[in-house]
Amino acid sequence: MPLPQWIIVGLRSLVILGALFALELMVRLEWINPLFLARPTSWVGAFRALMAEGELPKLAWITLSEIGLTFLVGGAAGLLLGTLLYRFRRVGEASSSLLGAMFASPIVLLYPIFLVIFGRNRMAIMAQAMVTGIIPIILQTRNSFLHVNETLIDVGRVLNLTRRQMFFHIMLPAAAPMIFTGIRLGLIYMLLSIIAIEYIVGVGGLGNLVSDAYFRLNTDELYVGVITVGLLSLIFYTFLTRAQRWVQRM
Amino acid sequence: MRGPMLEANYVSKTFGLDGALAARVQALSEVSLTVAQGEFVSLIGPSGCGKSTLLKIFGGLTPAEQGEVYVRGDRVTGPHPHIGMVFQEDSTFPWRTTLGNVEFGLEMRGMARRERRDRSKATIDLVGLTGFEHRYPAELSGGMRQRVAIARALILEPQALLMDEPFGALDEQTRIILGEQLLRIQGKLGQTILFVTHNINEAVQLSDRVVVMTARPGQIKATFNITLPKPRDSRIIASEAFGRLVAQIWTALREESLKGFVQATGAQVE
Numbered sequence: 001m002p003l004p005q006w007i008i009v010g011l012r013s014l015v016i017l018g019a020l021f022a023l024e025l026m027v028r029l030e031w032i033n034p035l036f037l038a039r040p041t042s043w044v045g046a047f048r049a050l051m052a053e054g055e056l057p058k059l060a061w062i063t064l065s066e067i068g069l070t071f072l073v074g075g076a077a078g079l080l081l082g083t084l085l086y087r088f089r090r091v092g093e094a095s096s097s098l099l100g101a102m103f104a105s106p107i108v109l110l111y112p113i114f115l116v117i118f119g120r121n122r123m124a125i126m127a128q129a130m131v132t133g134i135i136p137i138i139l140q141t142r143n144s145f146l147h148v149n150e151t152l153i154d155v156g157r158v159l160n161l162t163r164r165q166m167f168f169h170i171m172l173p174a175a176a177p178m179i180f181t182g183i184r185l186g187l188i189y190m191l192l193s194i195i196a197i198e199y200i201v202g203v204g205g206l207g208n209l210v211s212d213a214y215f216r217l218n219t220d221e222l223y224v225g226v227i228t229v230g231l232l233s234l235i236f237y238t239f240l241t242r243a244q245r246w247v248q249r250m
Numbered sequence: 251m252r253g254p255m256l257e258a259n260y261v262s263k264t265f266g267l268d269g270a271l272a273a274r275v276q277a278l279s280e281v282s283l284t285v286a287q288g289e290f291v292s293l294i295g296p297s298g299c300g301k302s303t304l305l306k307i308f309g310g311l312t313p314a315e316q317g318e319v320y321v322r323g324d325r326v327t328g329p330h331p332h333i334g335m336v337f338q339e340d341s342t343f344p345w346r347t348t349l350g351n352v353e354f355g356l357e358m359r360g361m362a363r364r365e366r367r368d369r370s371k372a373t374i375d376l377v378g379l380t381g382f383e384h385r386y387p388a389e390l391s392g393g394m395r396q397r398v399a400i401a402r403a404l405i406l407e408p409q410a411l412l413m414d415e416p417f418g419a420l421d422e423q424t425r426i427i428l429g430e431q432l433l434r435i436q437g438k439l440g441q442t443i444l445f446v447t448h449n450i451n452e453a454v455q456l457s458d459r460v461v462v463m464t465a466r467p468g469q470i471k472a473t474f475n476i477t478l479p480k481p482r483d484s485r486i487i488a489s490e491a492f493g494r495l496v497a498q499i500w501t502a503l504r505e506e507s508l509k510g511f512v513q514a515t516g517a518q519v520e
Contacts (some may be wrong), residue, residue, distance in 0.1 A: 152341060
């Protein structure tokens with residue numbers, strides 16, 4: 001029998017608190033060098049200071065808006081292109097291996113080109129992230145539609161569904177789990193690209209906060225930046241899980 | 251005399267016509283079959299003899315290469331509104347509950363929520379799934395999922411039901427019980443049923459007529475009228491008359507099954 005939700009949440013919280021406590025203890029006892037790993041209590045201090053200066057909300061907003069915008073545009077474009085590549089089978093067959101090869105290559109190294117095209121600004125960061133993250137969304141969307149169970153399609157045909165009904169009530173919910181796998185993957189790549197290029201280029205955002213803290217040897221701030229990135233990722237993950245449930249209930 | 255609900259005249263079908271000659275497979279050759287209104291007819295034959303293809307042609311899911319197919323006198327050119335279909339594979343929508351699955355067709359036809367809910371609940375009751383309305387397919391057994399699929403087809407009140415080995419993936423006991431339920435439902439609603447099966451016992455238990463098909467290319471080899479009394483339940487299996495009919499059908503089917511086995515495996519059988 002599965003455990004009740006409150007026990008699962010309680011156990012999860014205990015594991016996290018236990019790990020933080022162990023970390024605090026190990027750093028305080030200097031089993032771990034505080035320069036490598038800051039104490040959780042000192043993260044709190046750095047967090048408060050960054051919040052008071054207004055620095056953290058500003059930088060988090062920059063990253064959040066970059067991820068949000070990239071994800072919105074890249075996700076929509078990826079879904080549309082994936083659907084079109086499914087719809088136009090020959091074009092899909094011709095281009096899928098090319099896209100697969102691109103996905104396997106380190107596209108993130110193209111960032112100087114985007115800097116040249118767009119300048120040293122947020123547009124370059126978002127364009128780079130979009131190109132990196134859109135490929136798994138396109139590929140997975142096409143594959144998801146190709147793998148919809150033929151019997152489910154036959155059920156729709158017997159019921160004389162219109163094309164629109166067939167797409168929205170059978171194809172889309174049947175393909176949704178696989179499509180969302182692609183969207184999650186795309187989001188991860190977009191997030192990584194944005195943080196990495198913010199780190200390298202230094203035009204603001206949480207990546208910039210981490211790189212600044214790293215160069216100043218400010219381990220506390222560095223961890224605040226890393227944890228905030230983790231929280232943003234969690235927000236998007238939760239949003240996607242809910243969106244998947246909603247799509248499947250349509 | 252009841253008029254024909256389903257009619258196939260000299261239907262032939264070859265797969266792979268657009269490919270190489272060697273890849274072509276003739277599934278059906280000049281098959282003619284008539285099913286009267288309210289009749290329960292089973293198609294039985296070796297694997298690959300075109301039974302499911304014939305069913306799909308009746309359902310308007312695949313076109314006949316030659317010949318004509320009619321549903322209530324209307325020539326079939328696509329899915330017909332009076333036809334319902336139940337498939338061998340699990341065809342329930344995993345993202346919908348039992349209720350959501352059963353009411354799907356009515357929802358797509360734009361019926362008001364309250365009305366379709368009432369009708370869905372009555373149909374769920376008919377297939378014996380009351381109490382499971384809010385369960386998802388993953389929470390149901392294989393037999394229950396097939397009953398959901400049957401209810402989803404029945405709710406649209408089709409005049410003919412095409413069933414492609416609907417109990418093929420189930421164990422023998424579940425198959426017998428569901429067969430009994432299907433007969434009870436048919437007795438109540440009076441639908442015409444064309445039923446594809448590999449199982450001779452099942453065909454005899456359920457049908458008014460059993461049609462035996464030859465190995466590929468499928469043709470009709472023999473037809474057996476099942477004269478067992480109706481209404482029937484599964485206890486009929488124990489009767490002497492049932493055993494005699496099964497033996498007669500197997501005699502007609504055996505040679506075709508051996509041919510089908512050779513076609514499928516390439517192995518020779520003594």
